[in-house]
Every structure is written in C-alpha cells, then in structure tokens.
Amino acid sequence: MPSPLRNGDAPPPRLPSPAVGRHPHHFHSTVSEQKIRRLNALILLLRLAAFCFSLAAAIFMGTNTSRSPGSPSWLHFHPFRLVFAANAIMAAYSLFAMGFSISEILKGATLFPEPLQLWFDFAHDQVFSYLVLAAEAAGTVEARGLVGAHVCTAESAFCVQAYISVALGFAGFVFLALSALVSGFRVACYVITGSRFHL
C-alpha cells in the first residue's frame, strides 16, 4: 500500500507558518473581496437585529404608563428609566451605524477616514453593549422587586409589559455584543496588517 508521504516528502506543518512572504500591499483578490462583502453584510444584519429589538424594548417601556389614575408608571422607577434611555440610545446608534454600513456597501468607501470609522464602530459597539447590559440587569432586579412589593397583583399588565421590555433589551444586547466582536476583529485586522482588506 503506497504511503501518502513519499521518500523525501516532509510532513505537512501542523501550525500555519507565520506570515512570512505575505505582502503588506493593498493587493486583494476576488476571494478576499468576497469575504469583506460578507463581513460587511454580517455587521449590517447584526445591527438591524439590534435596532429592531432595542426599538421594541424602548417602545414597550415608554408606553408602560397610566391605564387608570393612580396606576404605576415607568417614570416612577429609576431602573426602568435607565432601561428606556439605554435602549433608545442603542436604537439611535444602530440606525446611524446601519446608515454608515449601507453607504459603505454601496460606495465601497467609509464615510469617515478608515481608521477613525473602524475605531468609532468598535468603541461604540463595545461601550453601548456594556451600557445596555447594565441597564437590563438593573431593570430585572426592579421588575423582580415589583412582585415582592405586591404591585403586580393589582397591576399585572404593568409588570408583564416591563418584563417584555427587559427581555427584548437582553436580545438587543446579544446582537450588539456580536457586532462588537466582528467590528473588533476588523479593527485588529487594520492595526496588525495596516489594511482591512488583508483577510
């Protein structure tokens, strides 16, 4: 039975060799063009999902107010105000970021200078994902506290709407955190190779 390794053939290296011989020029093939288009489309999708969830969460919280005189309103609970503000900020940011992404996909160039745009995207994704997570955790504790304070027995609709808003906010956080991962990878690629197109 013939061996797959003939005499004199070195076994294939297990580790990929370091980037010796790679060219730091901005040359990029159709293959990496395609990868970049896919990466941009992925970021756009993640941001669209984050936008939808955070907008829904902000609307659910913002409309969670008096059905009858004397009923509780989200404005009376500081953590719920934080949930509303964080989700509104995330929705606004996601909308702008989607605009940037679409203009980049259509025009093939970033709106700001490239390094600025990459750092802007990554820093905002990361910071806003921390902000939203903290707000949702705070909202969860407040929503659990409502049960203990017997608010929910009298006003179950208020509690259910608050729960839904917090849950939607958590879903938005997941997509924003994934988007931060991808845009962080883009920044690292730029820092290491000097070009986003070196994939």
Next chain:
Amino acid sequence: MPSPLRNGDAPPPRLPSPAVGRHPHHFHSTVSEQKIRRLNALILLLRLAAFCFSLAAAIFMGTNTSRSPGSPSWLHFHPFRLVFAANAIMAAYSLFAMGFSISEILKGATLFPEPLQLWFDFAHDQVFSYLVLAAEAAGTVEARGLVGAHVCTAESAFCVQAYISVALGFAGFVFLALSALVSGFRVACYVITGSRFHL
C-alpha cells in the same frame, strides 16, 4: 540569516528569559519579542488587579452579615448573592489565568495548545466581564432599594459595606474588560497571521 539574538542584543538580565530559540520555525525579531513580553506582562498586571479587586469585593460581601440578632444579612438579598458569586468566580478565574500567564512567561510556551489557550483566555475574559457587570448593576439597584426601605437608617454599617463591595466589583470589572480587549487582540492576531508573534 540573522540570529534573533546577536552579540550585544541580549535582553537585560533582570527580565525573565524569553522564548528565543525554543521555536526555531517561529522566526521573530528581538523587537517583536520585546513587544510580546510587554503584552504578556500587561495581561498579567491586568489580571492581578482584577483578582485583587474581585477578591476584596467577594470578601466584603461575604462578611456582611449579622452583627446582632435580627440584623440583615447579604444572604437574604438575591442580588447580593449574585454579586458575591460573580466576584468569587472572577477571583478564582483570575487566579488560574495568572498561573497560566506566569507559566507562559517562564517556560515560553502556553500550557494548552496555543490556539485553544488564546480562545480560552479571550472567551472567559469577555463572558466573565459581562457576568460581573450584570451582577454589579443588580447589586447597585438592590443597594439603592435598601435606602428606600429604611434599612440603612437602622443598619448603616450593612449598607456601607454593601456599597464598598459593589464599588470594588466595578473596579474589578474595568480591569477584566481591559484584559478581554488585550486577549481579544491576541486572538485576532493569531487568526489573521497564523501566529501571535507577528506584531
């Protein structure tokens, strides 16, 4: 072919000996050797800081219990239990991660296979930083709620100790998040160039 360590290029004797010559197929210059040593030292420092703060936070929360019969204990508040658990987990993880870092600095090789180790570090840093942030946000809401429930007028020491624990946990989170940034950069460097040594 120039040797990575030429005459007169030896590293200063006070620094731990680098991994030069252990991986002859990973040719890398003294400059990037130095950068890698700095990056490893930076990660070790960040983890040491995260360990100190999270251990202090866990101890402050875990000892926040009955001074007199009938006084409140942290065990009665779910968010405070979460703060304790999250900080204890972060302290244990940071201790292990410091061990990995020190063994890497001393031996010049990672404990696990390199890609596994890099992904392990980054994933744990990122996930635990989200966990700790959520726990601290929950703890903050609970601590503010104590003031509203007039627990703090009778038991001000309990409240002060809870505040200190939450604040220490936030400080630990900052260092763990910075550590996640650096280890994320290491992973991206490995994914893009096939070697951590290409800086």
